Amino acid sequence: MEREIIDIAKRIFKFEEEDAGFFKFGDAYIVIANDMLSRSFDFPSKLLPKQIGWKAVTASVSDLAAMGAKPIYFSYSLGLSREEISFVEDLMKGIREALDFYGMKFLSGDTNESTELVLDSVAVGIARNLLLRSNAKVGDAVCVTGDLGRAYCSLLYLLEKVEEIEEKILEKFLKPVARVDEGLKLANIANSAIDVSDGLSKELNLLANSSGVMIKVFEDRIPIREEVLEFCTSNNLNPIEVALNSGEEYELLFTVSKDKLEDLDFEFSIIGEVSKGEGVFLVGKEKKPLLPAGWEHFSSK
Known part of the structure; x- marks a missing residue:
């Protein structure tokens, strides 16, 4: 079903599927990657809040890396159940630690109530030369x-x-x-x-x-x-x-x-x-x- 959803989006929005979106800006490219992670499917219960925050940043940064982009900015949307409010500080400390590690700046965030933890991360990077998944050559x-x-x-x-x-x-x-x-x-x-x-x-x-x-x-x-x-x-x-x-x-x-x-x-x-x-x-x-x-x-x- 995931493949079908992506194919529908490609048909409606007319884009090429890569690890991240991009557009030309001067002599470089702005590259934007986003990843949505949820408690049920991405965060085993044994993961600590700091580890969750770190992983959320890394998931999006990895997409930038695959495009040959240097990560520069980060933002997120966060959905929380009432029971999870207690670990928000450690979650954000994990995000902060990852941003420092990758040399990124925090831009903005949004929070809403949810039935479970949902963390949607957005990483913005800049690339001089783009790496694409669609450019493999015979003989490589x-x-x-x-x-x-x-x-x-x-x-x-x-x-x-x-x-x-x-x-x-x-x-x-x-x-x-x-x-x-x-x-x-x-x-x-x-x-x-x-x-x-x-x-x-x-x-x-x-x-x-x-x-x-x-x-x-x-x-x-x-x-x-x-x-x-x-x-x-x-x-x-x-x-x-x-x-x-x-x-x-x-x-x-x-x-x-x-x-x-x-x-x-x-x-x-x-x-x-x-x-x-x-x-x-x-x-x-x-x-x-x-x-x-x-x-x-x-x-x-």
Whole structure:
């Protein structure tokens, strides 16, 4: 249903689907990203108010990073039930801490009564060169920053599906960091990018569809930390499926010409390549279609 809603909006408002909206301003672009998060679907009950505030900022900033934009301003709309008034100060302290970390200024906010916590964040940034998900080129290397899977494992623990988890796994979910510096560098080098907020398999399909290309991803190149591998072994999970479906990672998935790979001065993994055609394929012992999974609203998945 989420996909259908987006398609309706695209038809009515006539826009290209990217990580954030943008418009030309002088010799630069103003980039605006917004994310709505709710208690029922985005904030496990074990998350502290400060952690919720931090995550709300990071979610929107990660979209700016995927567009190659420097974050500068932030605003929010906040819906609260009467029972949640008591933690508002800590929530706002979490927002303040994140704004300081990303070098952003607070612009404005709005508050209303709601049946549960709802936090809609808006981040504004500026970009000299835009990164788009619709510009992957045949022959590009497909790359991703950081590692994948820790957010999925953390969510299982916070939802009490498993009993134990290592702190190094949990820390990425509790205090994620948007790849702003990497995004700014990629804006001058990469051809396309998208942030991994709903799961690698879903983002790969969005990138391939938006660019009109085929993407092959090699199973053994997907970056998974040793702690995640051990967690999966202990809990009878397939680590590749975990990494492919792990949302809220806030890593950057990008494509870049192979002759420019040496120009990148940060850690990343080359996980695949762009070819002529359509769709996404996972290459392991055999080559098979990789359908979009990960998180999708209105599907309970």
